[in-house]
Amino acid sequence: MDFQTTLFEAPPHRLRSFEGLERRELTEGAWLDVLRSWVPDADDVLTTLVREVPWRAEKRQMYDRLVDVPRLVHTYMIGEDLPHPVLTEARDALTEHYLPELGEPFRTAGCCYYRDGRDSVAWHGDTIGRGSTHDTMVAIVSVGDPRRLCLRPRGGGESIAIEMGHGDLVVMGGTCQRTWEHAVPKVAVAGPRISVQFRPFNVF
Ligand SMILES: O=C(O)CCC(=O)C(=O)O
Numbered sequence: 381m382d383f384q385t386t387l388f389e390a391p392p393h394r395l396r397s398f399e400g401l402e403r404r405e406l407t408e409g410a411w412l413d414v415l416r417s418w419v420p421d422a423d424d425v426l427t428t429l430v431r432e433v434p435w436r437a438e439k440r441q442m443y444d445r446l447v448d449v450p451r452l453v454h455t456y457m458i459g460e461d462l463p464h465p466v467l468t469e470a471r472d473a474l475t476e477h478y479l480p481e482l483g484e485p486f487r488t489a490g491c492c493y494y495r496d497g498r499d500s501v502a503w504h505g506d507t508i509g510r511g512s513t514h515d516t517m518v519a520i521v522s523v524g525d526p527r528r529l530c531l532r533p534r535g536g537g538e539s540i541a542i543e544m545g546h547g548d549l550v551v552m553g554g555t556c557q558r559t560w561e562h563a564v565p566k567v568a569v570a571g572p573r574i575s576v577q578f579r580p581f582n583v584f
């Protein structure tokens with residue numbers, strides 16, 4: 381790229397491209413995509429979200445069972461402005477990249493704030509709405525301290541774990557919400573982490 385191009389053409393996204401995205405096929409038509417260090421300004425995204433998101437404690441029945449959810453949450457519904465421009469870019473870039481496979485845009489952004497290693501989410505699938513019956517995608521952008529996303533097949537079998545680091549993208553796709561479960565387990569020591577999950581219409 382020559383100097384003039386760099387100087388005069390503002391990049392359409394400050395996000396990196398999807399080059400380096402790796403797919404891991406799980407069983408029964410479930411899969412995981414992982415792209416490390418996708419999000420720029422991850423430090424700024426973290427501090428902005430800690431400050432700007434109207435966090436509330438989660439005390440309710442979640443998904444298909446009553447789970448222990450020690451963490452803070454807030455969901456940006458369809459049409460609501462997101463609290464950081466990088467998140468808007470991320471949602472639009474995800475929509476563009478996955479549209480041929482997903483067939484619809486990412487619409488909502490669920491935010492979860494794990495304040496320290498004691499915050500966690502128990503085993504569940506995102507099966508409110510269409511995730512219980514249809515193939516879909518949940519795209520997770522992670523900022524802050526790394527935490528493990530554990531996954532296990534619902535029918536029994538070995539679990540796997542993916543580290544979600546500062547600025548990483550992890551996408552659960554195919555049948556993942558109905559044939560597998562996922563969890564973010566407690567750990568002895570961890571600093572703050574925020575997860576932003578982009579989902580299509582009527583997937584929670
Ligand atoms: O913390 C994460 O990245 C996963 C959260 C999650 O599975 C959920 O809120 O449904």
Ligand SMILES: [Fe+2]
Pocket residue numbers: 504505506562
């Ligand atoms: Fe989930």
